[in-house]
Amino acid sequence: MKINISKIIIFSFVVFLLFIFWQGLKKNNSYDTKSLIGSRISNFQLNEINNNNQYISEEDLKKNKFTLINFFASWCAPCRVEHKYLLNLSSENNEIKIIGINFKDKKNNAINFLKELGNPYTFVGKDVKGKISISFGIYGIPESILVDSNLTVIKKVVGPIDQAQYNEILKLIQ
Amino acid sequence: MLSNIGISLVILVLVLSFSTIYAASLDLKISNRFISENIYKLSLFQTTFTILSFFTLIIGFINSDFSLINVYENSHTTKPFFYKIAGAWGNHEGSLLLWVNILVIFSYLFLVFNHTHNKQFRLYTLIVQNILILGFLFFLLLNSNPFNSIYPIPPEGMGLNPILQDPALAIHPPLLYVGFVGCSIYFSAAIGSLLSNYDGKLFARSIKTWVKISWCFQTLGIIVGSIWAYYELGWGGFWFWDPVENASLLPWFAITALMHSLIVLEKRNTLYSWVIVLCLLTFILSVTGTFLVRSGILNSVHTFASDPSRGIYILVFLSLMIFSALIIFFSKNHNENYNFNLKSREIFILTNNWFMAFFLLTVLIGMLYPIFLDVLTNKKISVGPPFFNIVIIPLVVPFMFLMAIGPKFGWIKSKNKIFYKSLLLSLGAVAINLFIFYFFGKYSFLSNLIFTAAIFLILYSFLDIIDSINKRTKFEFPRAISHLGFGMLVFFIGINHQFSTEEDFNLKIGEVKKTTNYEINFEKIEIKESKNYKSVTGIFKLINLKNSSIQNLNPEIRIYSSPETLTYEAAIKTKITSDLYLTMSNVSRSDFYNIKFQKKPFMIWIWISAFIISLGGFVQLTLKKNED
């Protein structure tokens, strides 16, 4: 059997291809927005849910050491489950402030929701059509983004915050 | 009970496969011209038991025998009878059993129908095919066994996915598998030919019919899948460049290239090595496609439930297959001398292969690139329809020109009169295209080229058909039909794409939407309870503002209970000139319904053209029988 350059190339290519397939099997192919971590949020203005004249913007958030921006809605069942962690974070910790954004919801339903479960938010913004969520890279609720005083994203939680995520957040804000 | 019968039958087939390999290896050493009777008997038994095992599974579905996990997971007592049967192959394990069936049946048929061919060649083919069968049997028994049982026996099944309860989708897998899996036999024959040093022309004759059969069924399978997607998936599209669709397209390009190259091999006994490569490549592509689709490595709307252990299995099988084929090819292949004149039919067939290779590689690269990028750099990208359309479509233009004039060239060399006929017809095509352009709507330069080339191909092929009927030369007839079909397909897809209208709007019950040509009245909602679903049907009255005709279109939202799913059934009015397409979905937490309305000209002609392509293949199969 003559040892030929082209044969070696073909063999190597096949080995490489099969190797990639094998490695590819181990990869998780479901989507997440981990790439958002490290980017800065900017250029936003949120109107208060009760009062259109009141609003919050970048400057206000830069005053906080850490801010957790939480997207929620009264019709969202997992939001109820994560709510206690939000309450814990807001009451026991002065390092972090929580902003709530009410997503595709009716004002009264949101207010009742907060009356019933407690209000961990220093500000409740509204996003009736959902368009603001897109600026934050949100694609479902609940979702939460943790930013520092420079408004750099340091953590993103897709879905409800559970015990493990809660502990991670506590670690990050030390 | 059924579980035991099924597993026993499969193990029996396993034993018979081993026996066949053993008996064939022994028979190889005996230097007479005839294959021993025992081998025929073993093969016949193997086929019988394999078919019986498949029937066992089907009986399990018909009887709703939930002691079989496979029936439990994929069926339900309220499923209509026809779909219970189709459920047998509409899942991963059952479809694997179908794979084995086709592998075995083709193995037997190839053995029997090729009795005029060299004994060594046939025996080697049989051995390789049975090694493939063993590979799949082991996979089936150890990882994906449709006969695994469950105890205690559940009273009801988990139900078949409602989207799969459709006649087109029920026959789609068997059709496609005859193509996909049928190409295994010429993979084995190629290795058999290498090992036995078989003559090129004779090899071509032995696999010719099998290549054509697999091509016809692969084409049909793909068409039926597209028709199903159009009528069932509710988005008005028929081709999404989705991984599963691409996986069926890859072998199709290879089989088409092979089919054309076989002509050269048989006529002039050249391109032997290339034909062998194509034979090996086709089945390798089939298995690669299966790997990509069933291992969960790719995200798709059609995937079966995925399981990483399956992936490892198929990958190991694929690797063994590729390396064995490579080693045998490199050690046994002889170098050929090539002799091709520029103006010869051989060059045009090579050109066909060149373009087919390009289309194949584009689809393959498009599918694999995200995987490579993710593994090597951890970045995730999507490669979707825009990529495939932009890369492939421009080159379809020269391809169609070549398709039209290629077959007119003679073997070895030709005269120049082809040039004048081509010039005349090109002018005709340009004229017709300009006519459409000025009277029906403006479109881009690329579209002009596409239409011109397609019309050119249609005119040429049509004249060829008339020629062949007049001169009674039968062998041009099937080729002209398929080429005509291809030209028509591109033409009607072009028209459909250019002149389709699409509207997307929200409406409440009782409201009316006016578009430029239609008035859409959302009259009311009807709620109905059916056998295994609840339907919310929108009653729409469509008034054509140009001719005041009235149509009723009733799209549905279906709520299935087992498994709990929501599907959207489009309301489609198919006419010879166009399709009207209406889908309705509810906007969450509001009174609004989101309506998508499409008018798609000549939609049915797309299906007709595609069927004409496969018709050419079927006609050629029947013609061959007469000439034998």
Next chain:
Amino acid sequence: MKVIFFYIIACFLITISVHSSEDENKLLKVYKNLRCLVCQGQSIADSNSDFAATIKLVVQDQFNEGKTEDEIYKFLTSKYGEWIIYQPIFNKNNFLLWALPYALFICGGFIIFLLVRKTKHSKVK
């Protein structure tokens, strides 16, 4: 033969101009190029999901503000990554993806060219 080569070259040139001259519904084109992140392989145009509906609103707003297609894609990829776009952006990561098919096509043509030339030369001998 020269006519055929001319057509092939013309098609390469057209590939570059494919974007510009189509008089399509621009909005629909963008919808078809965006991937629905919560669906299994559907575009924003085809999806009935909530997320798709929201993205449609955002895209409409941006068009009305006068943003171009590319600016919209840039905005969405900055929020969601390149995964959301179906037509891979031509950057150093994806360069191979776009270049390889054509490179291989040219190789194929070259092989056929060599075959024909070898035949001509052996005839001359």
